[in-house]
Amino acid sequence: DAGVIQSPRHEVTEMGQEVTLRCKPISGHNSLFWYRQTMMRGLELLIYFNNNVPIDDSGMPEDRFSAKMPNASFSTLKIQPSEPRDSAVYFCASSLAPAGRPAEAFFGQGTRLTVV
Amino acid sequence: SQQGEEDPQALSIQEGENATMNCSYKTSINNLQWYRQNSGRGLVHLILIRSNEREKHSGRLRVTLDTSKKSSSLLITASRAADTASYFCATDAGGGYNKLIFGAGTRLAVHP
DSSP states (O other), X not given: XXXXXXXXXXXXXXXXXXXXXXXXXXXXXXXXXXXXXXXXXXXXXXXXXXXXEEEEOTTOOSTTEEEEEEETTEEEEEESSOOGGGOEEEEEXXXXXXTTOOOOOEEOOOEEEEEX | OOOOEEEOSEEEEETTSOEEEEEEOSXXXXXXXXXXXXXXXXXXXXXXEETTOSEEEETTEEEEEETTTTEEEEEEOSOOGGGXXXXXXXXXXXXXXXXXEEOOOEEEEEEO
């Protein structure tokens, strides 16, 4: 398996534009997580899905952020409109959570977003 | 919000020395995990310790967990320059979703 695949790896956009980040989790994994990493705030959990259903989006900073998981092999994180303070590295991670047993998370390489 | 806090924030050692990083957390956990992040890359899982375990080993890594003190430590023995990275602890409060909350991390520099 190629691991968790994120695209694009780098994105530079102007303030006010819509940004869409994409993630393909590892085949067979049933949990998917979106994290944001900044120097100031570290790694923040934004939202996570289980079996394609959003479980907890309390980490989403504002209504400008939305995430979808239309099927088991694809998820998007959208920011509309983007602002300079959204500049960060966004990570997608997936894991297999069988009947509550603990499991590791597998991370993608991240998308470095710069909003100018 | 961050659950765990690592200390030190940064650690600089010579090759061959041991490196110890500590993590404290606030709420009850099901398990605690340590991850490594090389500059500009994603996080990679190192080791998982369950709440009913006190110590775990994996190669040159040794992890301890003290649930009464809500703390964990990661020891890397005989460090190498290739161990240079940031190390994060992550807590899983249970619930079956493997939801991980990460600490701020420790930046480790190992000098040849």
